[in-house]
Amino acid sequence: MSAQTTLLILGASGDLTSRLLLPALGQLLAREPQRSVRLRGAGIDDWDDERWRQTVRASFESAGFADAFDAVADTTYARADITDAKDLERLLADHDGRIALYFAVPPAVAKAACEALVGVDIPEGTVLALEKPFGVDQASAHALNSTLARLVPEEQVFRIDHFLGRSTTLNLLGVRFANRVFAPVWRAQDVASVVIRYDETLGLEGRAGYYDRAGALVDMIQSHLLQVMAVLAMEPPATLHERDFRDATAAVLRATRVWGDDPAKASRRARYTAGRAGNRELPAYTDEPGVDPSLGTETLAEVTCEVRNERWKGVPFTLRSGKALAGKDGEVVVTFRPVNHVPEGLTGAAPGSVLRFSLGPDRMELELNVNGGDDPFELERALLEADLGEGALKAYGEVLSGILDADATLAVRGDAAEESWRIVDPVLAAWRAGDVPLDEYPAGSPGPAGWPVLP
Ligand SMILES: NC(=O)C1=CN([C@@H]2O[C@H](COP(=O)(O)OP(=O)(O)OC[C@H]3O[C@@H](n4cnc5c(N)ncnc54)[C@H](OP(=O)(O)O)[C@@H]3O)[C@@H](O)[C@H]2O)C=CC1
Numbered sequence: 001m002s003a004q005t006t007l008l009i010l011g012a013s014g015d016l017t018s019r020l021l022l023p024a025l026g027q028l029l030a031r032e033p034q035r036s037v038r039l040r041g042a043g044i045d046d047w048d049d050e051r052w053r054q055t056v057r058a059s060f061e062s063a064g065f066a067d068a069f070d071a072v073a074d075t076t077y078a079r080a081d082i083t084d085a086k087d088l089e090r091l092l093a094d095h096d097g098r099i100a101l102y103f104a105v106p107p108a109v110a111k112a113a114c115e116a117l118v119g120v121d122i123p124e125g126t127v128l129a130l131e132k133p134f135g136v137d138q139a140s141a142h143a144l145n146s147t148l149a150r151l152v153p154e155e156q157v158f159r160i161d162h163f164l165g166r167s168t169t170l171n172l173l174g175v176r177f178a179n180r181v182f183a184p185v186w187r188a189q190d191v192a193s194v195v196i197r198y199d200e201t202l203g204l205e206g207r208a209g210y211y212d213r214a215g216a217l218v219d220m221i222q223s224h225l226l227q228v229m230a231v232l233a234m235e236p237p238a239t240l241h242e243r244d245f246r247d248a249t250a251a252v253l254r255a256t257r258v259w260g261d262d263p264a265k266a267s268r269r270a271r272y273t274a275g276r277a278g279n280r281e282l283p284a285y286t287d288e289p290g291v292d293p294s295l296g297t298e299t300l301a302e303v304t305c306e307v308r309n310e311r312w313k314g315v316p317f318t319l320r321s322g323k324a325l326a327g328k329d330g331e332v333v334v335t336f337r338p339v340n341h342v343p344e345g346l347t348g349a350a351p352g353s354v355l356r357f358s359l360g361p362d363r364m365e366l367e368l369n370v371n372g373g374d375d376p377f378e379l380e381r382a383l384l385e386a387d388l389g390e391g392a393l394k395a396y397g398e399v400l401s402g403i404l405d406a407d408a409t410l411a412v413r414g415d416a417a418e419e420s421w422r423i424v425d426p427v428l429a430a431w432r433a434g435d436v437p438l439d440e441y442p443a444g445s446p447g448p449a450g451w452p453v454l455p
């Protein structure tokens with residue numbers, strides 16, 4: 001039986017809460033009915049308990065976990081301005097067992113709330129969960145880390161990155177560390193390049209208030225894709241426990257630089273014009289409601305990095321993500337170097353083998369050179385495919401499970417969050433200085449004409 005945790009969602013009337021957190025909680029409670037969770041909602045909106053309960057019930061139902069509602073049916077809602085220390089004190093007084101505060105609020109509100117918490121008596125063991133973006137650059141992330149350090153120990157701070165909760169990301173661990181065919185070749189001598197790509201067909205979806213100031217680089221690469229890269233490139237840890245795992249991933253980020261230390265040459269950016277993506281007509285990004293075209297926000301970003309250590313020096317890691325593209329397609333692609341010598345007598349090309357991990361649904365593919373077809377000595381390409389099924393929990397379910405168990409393994413550590421900004425800050429500076437053109441691509445296309453096609 002798990003210990004009781006009070007999960008207090010701050011920003012309970014918001015989009016993240018109803019669309020992602022509550023459905024994930026429903027799934028978690030349905031799969032693990034032994035969990036004892038006391039759910040509380042709080043926010044600035046003047047809701048009553050009944051409206052909140054309806055929201056929780058509807059979210060559980062929408063995800064197919066209506067029955068799990070009974071486990072939290074006594075949930076209540078408190079109206080509160082979480083930037084006000086008195087309101088925070090009142091909220092924190094209502095707990096039973098450990099308390100987990102989930103800041104499902106805009107980043108500026110979360111920052112103000114953390115500052116207000118400095119003067120508040122925080123119950124022992126309290127966990128703080130903060131959404132991305134964590135700061136707006138390295139300096140602001142550092143300042144926020146300093147505030148958090150005054151509140152609770154680092155292991156009780158959960159900087160959420162739901163890509164770390166994806167079963168597809170976690171699958172990198174087993175494939176790499178539990179197979180002698182891969183473990184010894186996971187290094188620069190054998191790997192030619194790595195691509196981590198997350199293409200979406202979705203456009204802005206009414207998120208101008210946030211996205212127009214973030215853009216694809218901050219929204220996806222600074223956070224999610226660098227975390228996936230860190231998992232792929234880390235040194236083998238002795239255990240997957242919090243300290244070992246996060247030491248290893250943070251070390252990768254510390255060693256990472258933009259390729260050639262030249263952000264202008266190592267990055268690309270573009271934004272979509274009108275078109276049809278995912279069977280929907282999308283207006284040009286600049287015509288989306290709430291967008292300020294003068295900000296020059298990109299909806300597609302690409303950065304090539306180098307992990308400067310003994311294992312990876314010289315291997316380009318290309319990270320790319322964008323919206324309104326031709327297909328929803330997230331992949332990690334490891335391209336191996338070709339063999340040094342193919343025996344005379346085998347004909348045809350022998351390019352390097354390619355290992356692909358889908359970032360959802362869970363699939364893997366290994367492209368190999370084989371022979372033995374019509375002409376037994378002619379090389380041809382063969383594909384080994386594996387469907388891995390769905391992980392037991394969706395990404396936010398995994399995230400919530402960690403929070404409720406106070407296990408921060410799959411949360412971003414403070415130093416790693418700062419390092420991620422340290423990597424992308426020079427790219428943002430180069431873009432602001434106009435050193436990289438803002439290209440265009442029609443919504444529904446694979447990207448701007450002229451951009452290299454990724455493997
Ligand atoms: N929505 C999404 O798909 C995702 C969101 N995120 C992150 O999650 C966080 C929340 O996003 P999202 O839910 O979309 O934002 P919303 O604006 O939809 O929700 C934020 C909620 O916080 C409330 N709020 C604002 N100020 C205060 C305050 N002072 N005290 C108490 N409550 C307050 C808002 O009330 P009111 O509406 O009345 O202002 C609203 O209910 C952001 O950091 C975002 O980047 C991350 C991944 C995905």
Ligand SMILES: O=C1O[C@H](COP(=O)(O)O)[C@@H](O)[C@H](O)[C@H]1O
Binds near residue numbers: 200219
């Ligand atoms: O955090 C975010 O992630 C989503 C993509 O992740 P998914 O799990 O929903 O596919 C992205 O659309 C969004 O812009 C970004 O903020």
